[in-house]
């Protein structure tokens with residue numbers, strides 16, 4: 001009984017340490033991956049939920065060029081946050097510093113779109 005209690009206490013202490021450590025971990029920038037697979041004409045995953053300061057990397061595994069285009073939040077589409085081309089095998093990376101929902105698309109194939117929800 002005593003050892004079981006001790007084990008529980010150790011587990012609780014570990015959980016407490018994890019809870020204390022998580023805010024520091026959340027402050028680190030995470031990298032999220034989006035891919036375009038061959039002949040898919042789609043970004044996968046189509047929807048991502050990330051945190052401010054996180055980075056997103058898009059990789060083009062298709063045999064043709066694709067784009068990633070998205071507007072700056074609050075600009076009503078007049079300013080662009082990303083306007084990038086990816087040749088076959090290329091990738092692009094972008095860090096999101098403003099919390100907003102970023103709808104993006106490929107300006108060559110308008111059926112290709114995705115959304116990045118950047119949370120505070």
Ligand SMILES: [Cu+2]
Nearest residue numbers: 066067106109
């Ligand atoms: Cu495309």
